[in-house]
Amino acid sequence: MTKPIVRIHNIETNEVIDREMTDAEFEAYEADQLAVAKAAEEAKAKAQAKSALLAKLGITAEEAALLLG
Amino acid sequence: MGAPLGFKTFATGDILTAGDANGYLMQGVWVFASAAARTSAVTSPQEGNMSFLKDTNSVEYYDGAAWVAVGGSGGLTLLSTTTLSGATVTIPSIVQTYKSLRMVIYGVTNATANGVMRIAPNGNTTGSSYVSTDSVGASFVSSVNRVTYLNLGTTAWSRTATNNVATVQIDNYTSSTNYKPMNAYGFAEETGGSVMSFNIGGAFVSNTAVTSLVFSNAGGNLSTGTVLLYGVN
Numbered sequence: 001m002t003k004p005i006v007r008i009h010n011i012e013t014n015e016v017i018d019r020e021m022t023d024a025e026f027e028a029y030e031a032d033q034l035a036v037a038k039a040a041e042e043a044k045a046k047a048q049a050k051s052a053l054l055a056k057l058g059i060t061a062e063e064a065a066l067l068l069g
Numbered sequence: 070m071g072a073p074l075g076f077k078t079f080a081t082g083d084i085l086t087a088g089d090a091n092g093y094l095m096q097g098v099w100v101f102a103s104a105a106a107r108t109s110a111v112t113s114p115q116e117g118n119m120s121f122l123k124d125t126n127s128v129e130y131y132d133g134a135a136w137v138a139v140g141g142s143g144g145l146t147l148l149s150t151t152t153l154s155g156a157t158v159t160i161p162s163i164v165q166t167y168k169s170l171r172m173v174i175y176g177v178t179n180a181t182a183n184g185v186m187r188i189a190p191n192g193n194t195t196g197s198s199y200v201s202t203d204s205v206g207a208s209f210v211s212s213v214n215r216v217t218y219l220n221l222g223t224t225a226w227s228r229t230a231t232n233n234v235a236t237v238q239i240d241n242y243t244s245s246t247n248y249k250p251m252n253a254y255g256f257a258e259e260t261g262g263s264v265m266s267f268n269i270g271g272a273f274v275s276n277t278a279v280t281s282l283v284f285s286n287a288g289g290n291l292s293t294g295t296v297l298l299y300g301v302n
Contacts, residue, residue: 004156004290011149011160011298018155029156032194035217036184036287040225 004029098128104136145171145299153177153284153294159192160298161281165243167300170279174221174255175234177286177294183225183260184288187218188237190249190279194218218285221253222267228288230258235267238301242279249273 003021010017021029054061074092079085085094098119101107107120116133125146129136138144146167151160163170177186194217221235235255242249254268273279284296 005154007153007155007158009149009151009158009160010162011151012162012164014149016152021156025157028194032287033289 107136143302145301148298148300149296151296151298153291153296156285156290158284158291158296159281160284160296163242163280163282163298164300165278165280167243167302169238169240169301170242170282171239171299171301172237172282173234173297173299174237174284175295176231177226177233177257178231178292179228179286179288179290180292181228181289183228184286185223185225186221186233186235186257186284186286188221189218189283189285190239190242190273191275191277191281192283193273193275193277218287219251219253219269219271219273220287221255221269222257222265224259224265225288226257226265226286227260227262228286231293233257239273239279244276245278246276248275249279 003026005018006021006025008017008019009015050061054064057064059067074089074096077089077093079089096118098121099107099111100121100123101110102122103124104122107122111118111120114131114136116131118131119128119139120130120136121128127146128139130139131137148164149160151158172188174186219237221237226233233256235253235257237253238251240250241247250270250272252268252270254266256264256266259265282298285291
């Protein structure tokens with residue numbers, strides 16, 4: 001399987017190297033992508049829960065903000 | 070190389086000696102490819118010598134002990150222009166001769182998915198390495214966040230919109246004893262055409278000098294984008 005490409009720019013020589021990730025880099029990359037996906041899911045679930053609660057209360061987000069202000 | 074002799078107005082009939090040539094005529098602004106080339110060519114610089122370095126476009130004078138930039142020690146020096154591409158982009162071996170680093174990042178898109186643009190000094194993503202308070206749009210987020218990257222904003226940048234720009238500064242970056250203050254401000258299009266402005270202040274919570282910068286986008290592979298890296302004195 002082809003791993004993602006990483007770029008390294010040596011600014012002393014202006015040399016640019018594009019290479020595949022090493023195994024360790026790929027492992028860290030996959031863990032990071034999982035964490036990003038998990039955070040996105042959590043944010044989506046939170047937004048849905050918020051919408052559901054507002055609907056249950058019968059108020060808008062602006063009205064809820066007024067109550068909390 | 071002869072020592073500078075000052076200024077002389079030659080009169081008709083004067084004899085131009087080797088000493089005159091070396092002391093008067095050779096005292097212009099010498100042009101070299103780099104500081105290394107200058108060191109090789111000028112083995113005994115004299116106070117008052119001037120040079121221009123093509124790699125950094127800098128004019129410097131010799132103060133008797135060292136080559137010093139004309140115009141004082143302050144100012145910005147463009148260190149590099151880097152094109153973003155791939156899952157990560159690393160700028161290694163950053164010189165340690167400035168007070169601060171400043172970056173201007175713009176035109177970022179990525180091939181995979183929407184995601185926030187982010188930076189990891191020294192590639193450090195070992196959790197809670199960055200503290201920040203954020204001002205996004207009109208709302209100020211007063212809580213302090215401890216996160217694994219310096220995130221440029223709080224929500225995903227549109228992966229296809231090129232209308233984004235961020236300025237990031239890291240102060241005291243050479244310190245091996247103190248944390249590094251950081252701030253970032255900018256603008257990005259989000260998904261669905263909405264836009265986000267951000268203003269983030271915080272610190273890189275590390276006692277290690279910043280010698281490299283790693284750029285990535287939480288959405289995946291970078292397609293386009295430019296990073297201008299400046300050294301600040």
